[in-house]
Amino acid sequence: MTNTREITLTVNGTERSTEVEPRRLLVHAIREDLDLTGTHIGCDTGNCGACTVLVDGEPIKSCLMFAAQADGSEVMTVEGMEDLPESDGLHPLQEGFHEEHGLQCGYCTPGMLMAGKALLDENPDPDEAEIREAISGNLCRCTGYQNIVKSIEYAADKLAAQPAADGGTVAIDGDAGPAAAGSAADGPEPFEGYEVDGEFTCGAENCCGGPATDAEHTGGDNV
């Protein structure tokens, strides 16, 4: 019985299609079909969290989901972090792991980064208990977790300090973030956005396509 079907995923902002058998796990599709080997396989049974990716913004274990089930979804893997608006080469979380020695062998790191990203997206100012809870599905053989917690704290601080100009706090749906709120009276912040595969996107869900296509943004990037 060879029954395959084509699935389409938006992976790190880019649409990708691949043929899969129903039994193909998402983690294998990501690593082997899409050649994104940053997502690791540790235990294969849902215990270690090394395979954590975001599907439609939620952290899940990609060894416990069939690829076909993700058809039509947005998937984010560790490779997508550098393209985020808040990244300057490295994402603040990646920088945090570097600065605070959050890794040793690095095997668990991609999963830790994705779990950390999901946490900070929902809760920009987590306390230590909340950080430990968020990474409780991710095992690390090396670090004792203390420095991983510090790394995520580092990223939270850095993101909070990032001016809206960096795209770190992009106002979505009129909900200006804390950094943007302070300067609202001074008129709109310069807006930079970022590019993925040559296409401009600001990170907002309904991105207008950027300065070239929307006059409203001309006061930003092109100032």
Add this chain to the structure above:
Amino acid sequence: MKAANFEHHEPTSVSKAVSLLESLEEPTILSGGQSLVPMLRFRLARPDTVVDINGIDELDYLHEEGGYLKIGALARHADVEDSELIEERYGSFADTVPLVADPQIRNRGTIVGSVAQADPKGDWGSVLIAHDGEVVATGPDGERTVPIDELFLLPYDTSLDEDELITEARVPIPVEREGSAYHKLKRKTGDYAMAGVAARLIFDDDGRIEDAGIGMTAVDITNVRASDAEERLGGERPDPELFAEAGELAAEQSNPESDEHGDASYKERMVEVLTQRALGDAAERAGVIKRRVSP
């Protein structure tokens, strides 16, 4: 190991799911997949066809209606975690959810999938027992309700027919002077229980126990009811000695196995302790006792 190959069906309505279940030979239902995917990988299950219910939007709900808290088959553990309704009024549910697995698994796994899995170590079965819950099973002949005590037969075996799926789990909405709690002993974050106890107490105007429900996790071949302890509590006023006695009765009725995590007598002793704690919390949440919190 890879799962054996199977055909993947994705019905978008309950009626389509039921007709698939009826027409296919030995189909397996896939909901959150957090228990099923590992079973397929280890080839403990080798179905030819998998009926994936994740696309049936009508099963995605968690609300009070018609006297019940109704949990649709696609309500994930995380939906219970995020629910204000649960936080305010369903102590045992709020206690349980952070103790189930970890955040990633809670984003996918469902309460209904968990009871359908009928794992004696599953936490939700005990909570439903304590609340006198039931599940709604839908098959070719329509819906029927199955009291939770009649659902679990053996480890990983339920009384469902092959062409039935559980569309909903439900418990009666709490009345006034009702409280509930769940206590679980585990070795580390994210682990299954070594022992767990869910308790629910309803008090009458007089402050006496009108109804008690106690469900136990991981201490028998299925989730089980501590009926002797429940009976002992009926008509009594809450006090520590009574709860200690109920704990002893629950322990006597439990039937744990010795394993690498502890021997049977240790687990029985844990049932005793967990029962007392769960009853204490339930009575406190019902507003009939105040306990001194140690400094």
